[in-house]
Amino acid sequence: MTAATTGASAATGDEAALDAREINPRIGTEIRADKVTLLSGDHAATLRDLLEQRGVLVFPQIGFTDDEQVAFTETLGTLATERKGEKLYNVTLDKTVNKQADYLKGSLYWHLDGTMNEVPILASLLSSKALGNEGEGDTEFCNTYAAYDDLSDEDKAAFEELRVVHSTWTTLLYYEPEPSLEMLQQMMSIGERELPLVWRHRSGRKSLVLGCTAGHVVGMDRGKSIELLVRLREWATQPQFVYRHTWSVGDLVIWDNTGTMHRATPYDPASGRLLQRTKLAGEESFA
Incomplete structure (x- = not known):
């Protein structure tokens, strides 16, 4: 990971600065900030700009609760609910946790979300709640x-x-x-x-x-x-365009669904791996 700072906003008074560091030259920025700073919404415009330019934003071990993840999502745009109106979605291949887990088998292959929709979602936010087996279940993104x-x-x-x-x-x-x-x-x-x-x-x-x-x-x-x-x-999906995220519990990753593809690497459905997703509603049709 490089130490080059990209687009971090300056702190004023008691306001904490965003520490934004490039992960790879062509994709990915790591953000270091506390919960209060992120949940304030004061840096939402900066984060959205970085997301559009860099494709993926990583917040290592920020440890958002469910309510905090929803609130943070809402600072960035309009939260898109799931089919039955749920704000959060369990991403796992374990059918005891997600009855529609079979549908997620397609997530193991490169894709963008919403190709069946007139307006695809703008972005997804994934937080890690439980890890699977070591060496399994990373998430890859390409710009x-x-x-x-x-x-x-x-x-x-x-x-x-x-x-x-x-x-x-x-x-x-x-x-x-x-x-x-x-x-x-x-x-x-x-x-x-x-x-x-x-x-x-x-x-x-x-x-x-x-x-x-x-x-x-x-x-x-x-x-x-x-x-x-x-x-x-x-x-x-050449290496220069790809970022592979190895999860730690508490990580939050946001990706621009309009300018990246993603996939999960294979993992055992019984491994316990669990991510939680929120989504930002789409703002632009395919054109």
Whole structure:
């Protein structure tokens, strides 16, 4: 981890400064601050700017309670609730804790959240409540802004107008290559969406829209389409674009869902690994 400070706001009076340090040159910033400072909301604009520029913010062992995590999320934007209105969601493959744990099997593959939605969530916040087995259950992130920026001019021109069909059932085939017809039809009922390969953001920046929900490029030969999507996934997940977080209890990690992909590394569902998620509501449609 480097010691370069990026965008930290200056302290005035009794106000504590944010100690913001780059983790990798292309992705990730570690934030050191106390709970009072973070929950005040005084640095929300700085944190949002850092999130958009750096993709991932890490708050080591901040140890937020459930209520504090919700409150901190609300300082950064509009909290997005879960399907039944819950503010917090248990991220675990343990079915005794999360009855919908099977749906999370897709989280073991590179993806961004909300490809089935008109407006995907802006960001997710994960806090670590319990660790799994040693060496398992890390979370990886890749910066799809930086991956786009480093493409050749020739590639940028070739990809500018391409569109890709995304679906949840495409992800199903990653972890259940021979699903039952009933399971396949259930996932297909969620539908599919045609999205741009290159997302033109309101800020003027551009990012790649990829991941395990990406099925095929519209109007392209099937084989060539798969080759292109795999090539770009490999490109976007090169080491220079990736940050891998090894969890400690109490860590909080925020990532910009509009400019990163993420995945969990495999872990034993019975290991006890438990993360808790809150989400920021989306503010920008795919374009």
